[in-house]
Amino acid sequence: MISFDVLIVGGGGAGMRAALEASKHSNLKVGIISKTSPLRSTTGCTGGGLNAVFNNSDDTDSFEKHAYDTITGGSFLGDQDAIDFFVKHSPDAITELAEFGAPFFLDSSGKISQRQGPGSSAPRTCWTLGHATAHALYDQLLYANVTELSMCNILELVVTDSAVHGVIAYDSLTGKLIPIAAKSIVIATGGYGRVYWSRTTTPLGCTGDGVAVCLNAGIPVKDPEFIQFHPSALVDSGVLISDAPRTEGAYLLNNRNERFMKNYAPEQMEKATRDLVAIAIEKEIEAGRGLGHELNSHVLLDLRHLDKNLLHGGRLSQTDYTAKTFALVDPLQSPLPIRPSCHFTMGGIDIVDYHTCATIIPGVFAAGECACLSIHGANRLGGNALPEVVVFGKVAGAAAALFALTAPQQYDFALDSALQKWQEKFKYISNKKSSIPLPEIRDRLAQTLWHNVGVIRDEQRLNKAIVEIDILQDRYTQTGIADTNHIGNTDFIHYAEIGNMLTIAKALTIGALNRRETRGSHFRSDYCNNDDTSFLKHTIITKEDNRYNISYRPVTMTKYLPVGVEKYV
Amino acid sequence: MxxxxxxxxxxxxxxxxxxxxxxxxxxxxxxxxxxxxxxxxxxxxxxxxxxxxxxxxxxxxxxxxxxxxxxxxxxxxxxxxxxxxxxxxxxxxxxxxxxxxxIDWRSITDSLKIKSPWLSQQPNMLNTSIQSKEESAHIHSLAACMMCGICVSECPIISQGHFIEPFIFVKAYRLISDSRINNQQRQQILQNVQPYLAYCIQCGRCGNACPKGISPAAAITCLQQAVNSFQQS
Incomplete structure (x- = not known):
């Protein structure tokens, strides 16, 4: 049996950073498994902006300001002690990335150039190339004493009586279901944006595998209902169109050729916040003023009146490339079909101590988008995702190593019986003639979530979603896979991913149904304001067999009290 | 249709x-x-x-x-x-x-551990992040490499078994161009790639196919020049 002292699950930014930290203990055997090469992880597919207080462009920026922007951006749901820790550790984490070789854009004095992002009160965002953070960490991983097993998917986190034994994984390369024993484990598997399948900007692998295996192992999820929606992704492919065109003066048009933002934000128009623009677009589509049908419904982003130099070599060159490559549209000739899309998932595995990234199970830690500390609260500030990944990847790796140094050798029977269960399952589903194709279940889930647990939510829709998810869960148990090969069985991988997404979808919907208020990214058209008296608290959802239980935990407020009623649409 | x-x-x-x-x-x-x-x-x-x-x-x-x-x-x-x-x-x-x-990328990672030019260096070799804007702009154009492997696929000589993945030369050139590393480190990187440089036939297919417009062949030419000037000095 493969065994490690420290096992990292997930090869993205948080996973690689955790592995590097754990491997500093040369007497520990450290392994990392990931469903794809670390270079193709979400960290390898980002915009490349990282927030940290360096005072390179503004002497007056401070940790307090970064913390306050993060707290208000998250509508006071973030834990202020964790946020304080985060903003203080972000500068060192970014300096370290630069030393690892991530090339940052510099100012004329040779220091990292900092620009002001939306929601930030000072120029604080450092920019590198989108894939550079992942590549810099990967270069270090090649030096480190870490066994790297990419193309390996986690299926189950094996925990008995609050003791962790290891994981069951599917190794694509050998085609085997394998038990991996470990004294401590860091889950760093990324977000669950793919529950909305085609309506997300996130990579194809963001199916929340780590969150689901934790839920199944008795670890709660925190605040799963908080989903960040970006207002503009290409309707067909979900490829992101950044805020830049709207900032430069692009129009949003409905099917009557009206700039509908005049009815929602008459002063700011298209430059209103992401939340507001996303809600406005969805309201237009619901009122029948969109174009297209079903998941392909959309509105138009019109750049035709903009200066062509902006698009050709200027600040909108990336938009020009994206439009021409993925929509085959010249934005100077025709408007772009766009719709909001899930961009980030704030909720995730419940972290009970931000100093260690510990979960309630001793020896199980989590970091990155799959984890909920919570620093993002009800919505994430642009530029806070990548620093979270490196700051808390390091924290989790260090804590997991420390745990492994004193942990006893585990028993293997729990792994053996879990393995046997998966072997039987593989046999069963690959012999089963499936009446319902797997992609159909996935697409129906996405459609259900988009319409009922998407940008606009209310009690009726959320109840409808619960019923529908239960039906899909039931159908899922009747499906099988057509590919009977053992090696590289992407059919089986997708089967497991869809199971994970169904598990998370239920938790996300229950969280949204019970939160009878509007806060940050969670917009309830039947409860239009935030309700601090009843809901300034974290949703905690646990799962026992197929029963989900909901409870709440207070938010940690150290310095700042909420501002009162926030005005939404 | x-x-x-x-x-x-x-x-x-x-x-x-x-x-x-x-x-x-x-x-x-x-x-x-x-x-x-x-x-x-x-x-x-x-x-x-x-x-x-x-x-x-x-x-x-x-x-x-x-x-x-x-x-x-x-x-x-x-x-x-x-x-x-x-x-x-x-x-x-x-x-x-x-x-x-x-592609079996796990095996690639294992092989990169053996043949990467940056590997004989200590980690954190870029000990400061201060450099000029112009220097960093040059590095950015090379750092755009995603290691997608298209240059490998287009290379007509890699199948002969003596050559290494063209994207490795892009990384090596990027590192020796970095003002933040010292001459000893630079020489070490050049020593690591030098045995492979002569195998390149400069057909330019790698650069023509690169989705990011980087030319590994041009990087190889620059590395050869750097080797020559090191040998002269």
Missing amino acids: SDIIIKVSRRNSETSFIQEYRLTYQPAKTVFWWLTKIKEEIDSSLAFECSCRSGLCGACGIKLNGHSVLACTTTLKLPQSSPNRTCTIEPLNGFPILRDLI
């Missing part, structure tokens, strides 16, 4: 063969879109890889009609010369294949 035939190279642990799929042609769809359509509507056993599907991560390199491209950014157009409205999709050349179109 009339039908097209997409011929896909299939490979599993037992056998390799060419499979033909017949589909109704639709214009303006990417290779990734077509592969997904085949997988979800015709044959779920077809294995291919794609991650960001936005041209950012480099996961989805394949060969379309013999040319190495990213599946997510390349629109499938019918070859004008093809009499049967046929396209071929194959895995990239020069890599171990895990299944069908999927």
Whole structure:
């Protein structure tokens, strides 16, 4: 049996950073498994902006300001002690990335150039190339004493009586279901944006595998209902169109050729916040003023009146490339079909101590988008995702190593019986003639979530979603896979991913149904304001067999009290 | 719309063969879109890889009609010369294949641990982040490399077994160009790549196919010049 002292699950930014930290203990055997090469992880597919207080462009920026922007951006749901820790550790984490070789854009004095992002009160965002953070960490991983097993998917986190034994994984390369024993484990598997399948900007692998295996192992999820929606992704492919065109003066048009933002934000128009623009677009589509049908419904982003130099070599060159490559549209000739899309998932595995990234199970830690500390609260500030990944990847790796140094050798029977269960399952589903194709279940889930647990939510829709998810869960148990090969069985991988997404979808919907208020990214058209008296608290959802239980935990407020009623649409 | 035939190279642990799929042609769809359509509507056993599907991560390199491209950014157009409205999709050349179109990247990582030029250096060799804007701009153009492997696939000599992946030279050139490393480190990197430089025949195919417009062949020329000037001094 493969065994490690420290096992990292997930090869993205948080996973690689955790592995590097754990491997500093040369007497520990450290392994990392990931469903794809670390270079193709979400960290390898980002915009490349990282927030940290360096005072390179503004002497007056401070940790307090970064913390306050993060707290208000998250509508006071973030834990202020964790946020304080985060903003203080972000500068060192970014300096370290630069030393690892991530090339940052510099100012004329040779220091990292900092620009002001939306929601930030000072120029604080450092920019590198989108894939550079992942590549810099990967270069270090090649030096480190870490066994790297990419193309390996986690299926189950094996925990008995609050003791962790290891994981069951599917190794694509050998085609085997394998038990991996470990004294401590860091889950760093990324977000669950793919529950909305085609309506997300996130990579194809963001199916929340780590969150689901934790839920199944008795670890709660925190605040799963908080989903960040970006207002503009290409309707067909979900490829992101950044805020830049709207900032430069692009129009949003409905099917009557009206700039509908005049009815929602008459002063700011298209430059209103992401939340507001996303809600406005969805309201237009619901009122029948969109174009297209079903998941392909959309509105138009019109750049035709903009200066062509902006698009050709200027600040909108990336938009020009994206439009021409993925929509085959010249934005100077025709408007772009766009719709909001899930961009980030704030909720995730419940972290009970931000100093260690510990979960309630001793020896199980989590970091990155799959984890909920919570620093993002009800919505994430642009530029806070990548620093979270490196700051808390390091924290989790260090804590997991420390745990492994004193942990006893585990028993293997729990792994053996879990393995046997998966072997039987593989046999069963690959012999089963499936009446319902797997992609159909996935697409129906996405459609259900988009319409009922998407940008606009209310009690009726959320109840409808619960019923529908239960039906899909039931159908899922009747499906099988057509590919009977053992090696590289992407059919089986997708089967497991869809199971994970169904598990998370239920938790996300229950969280949204019970939160009878509007806060940050969670917009309830039947409860239009935030309700601090009843809901300034974290949703905690646990799962026992197929029963989900909901409870709440207070938010940690150290310095700042909420501002009162926030005005939404 | 009339039908097209997409011929896909299939490979599993037992056998390799060419499979033909017949589909109704639709214009303006990417290779990734077509592969997904085949997988979800015709044959779920077809294995291919794609991650960001936005041209950012480099996961989805394949060969379309013999040319190495990213599946997510390349629109499938019918070859004008093809009499049967046929396209071929194959895995990239020069890599171990895990299944069908999927490259075994785990083995690549293992081999990079042995042959990477930056490996004999200590970690954190860039001990300060201060450098001029111009210096950093030069590095940015080389750091755009996603290691998608298209340069490997297009290289006509790598199959002979003496050469190493062209993207490694891009990384080496990027490192020696960095003002933040010292001459001793620079010399070490050059020593590591020097034995391979002469194998490059400067055909330029790597640079022509690179989705980020980087030329490994040009990097090799610059590395050779740097080796020469080190030897002179």
